[in-house]
Amino acid sequence: MKFENNVIDLIKKRTSTRTFETKEIELKQLQKLESYLTEINEDAIVLSGIKAKFVLSSFKSTNLKEDKKIGTYGVISGAKTYIVGIVDKDEKNALEFGYLFEKIVLAATDLGLQTCWLGGTFKKSDFVQNMDLPDHETIAIVSPLGYKKKKPRVMETAMRKVIGANKRKPWNELYFDKNIEIPLTEKGADEYAVPLEMVRLGPSASNKQPWRVIKDGEYFHFFLSRTKGYGVAGFDIQLNDIGIAKCHFELSAESLGLYGEWIEKSPGIGSSEWTYVCTWKAEN
Numbered sequence: 001m002k003f004e005n006n007v008i009d010l011i012k013k014r015t016s017t018r019t020f021e022t023k024e025i026e027l028k029q030l031q032k033l034e035s036y037l038t039e040i041n042e043d044a045i046v047l048s049g050i051k052a053k054f055v056l057s058s059f060k061s062t063n064l065k066e067d068k069k070i071g072t073y074g075v076i077s078g079a080k081t082y083i084v085g086i087v088d089k090d091e092k093n094a095l096e097f098g099y100l101f102e103k104i105v106l107a108a109t110d111l112g113l114q115t116c117w118l119g120g121t122f123k124k125s126d127f128v129q130n131m132d133l134p135d136h137e138t139i140a141i142v143s144p145l146g147y148k149k150k151k152p153r154v155m156e157t158a159m160r161k162v163i164g165a166n167k168r169k170p171w172n173e174l175y176f177d178k179n180i181e182i183p184l185t186e187k188g189a190d191e192y193a194v195p196l197e198m199v200r201l202g203p204s205a206s207n208k209q210p211w212r213v214i215k216d217g218e219y220f221h222f223f224l225s226r227t228k229g230y231g232v233a234g235f236d237i238q239l240n241d242i243g244i245a246k247c248h249f250e251l252s253a254e255s256l257g258l259y260g261e262w263i264e265k266s267p268g269i270g271s272s273e274w275t276y277v278c279t280w281k282a283e284n
């Protein structure tokens, strides 16, 4: 599926929604998203080489009282349809999983639907019960899907405030020029300033923003700065965040006519506190 809107606009438009209208999603929108999921599920096998799949699953009720018990502990209200990200229990590649799930989130945004990544506040057993899941698979991430209510619940507003969801770390904490001593400026990033800004605007678990990038000529080395003691057992949620960064960087670069390829070759630079993940090698 080719997005109707420019991906940079979609990245800017997307925010997490936790208060939804109870109305049904239009059939046309659902069908378009279903066919995109088919494409992404093929990409998961053929391009990413991971044992993961993405499906839509609907609950019968959107009743607020029942929401409290079903699915998301009351974090989400109104939505009854969810994007469900399933992985094999032995699949460790959270990077590619995050990359693919974010593509679906942007596709939903393109269709005028709202979403919210959920890696923690969802009740796995309720989702498992709602679908036929073989023993070797588990659910890593879900996202509600639907139309945002004009007025968010007080709980949602409070939650955003506590997380600082509207804030992002400044460039000089995230991006570096050749080594970690020298911050990378937007001027120094040149034509890649926008793709890096799109990484910065991305969602991340608890808004921890663990992405770090060192630019070295045509190489952009992506690192993970882990939050100590943070993470969900079984699924590497912060590596998943780097997958989101990878998605935003690649799609926005390509929309600007900037091409390159992803390689994995540790550059031997960076902070001892970070884990090297991957490198974008820009085409000259």
Ligand SMILES: Cc1cc2nc3c(=O)[nH]c(=O)nc-3n(C[C@H](O)[C@H](O)[C@H](O)COP(=O)(O)O)c2cc1C
Pocket (backbone or CB within 6 Å): 014, 015, 016, 017, 075, 116, 117, 118, 119, 120, 121, 122, 163, 164, 165, 166, 201, 202, 203, 204, 205, 206, 207, 237, 240, 241, 244
């Ligand atoms: C991998 C991942 C897991 C997340 N898990 C949850 C969650 O369990 N519950 C929740 O309410 N929000 C969750 N979020 C949403 C983040 O809190 C949100 O993306 C961040 O605060 C930035 O806000 P924004 O998405 O509106 O830009 C998650 C986001 C990501 C990327």
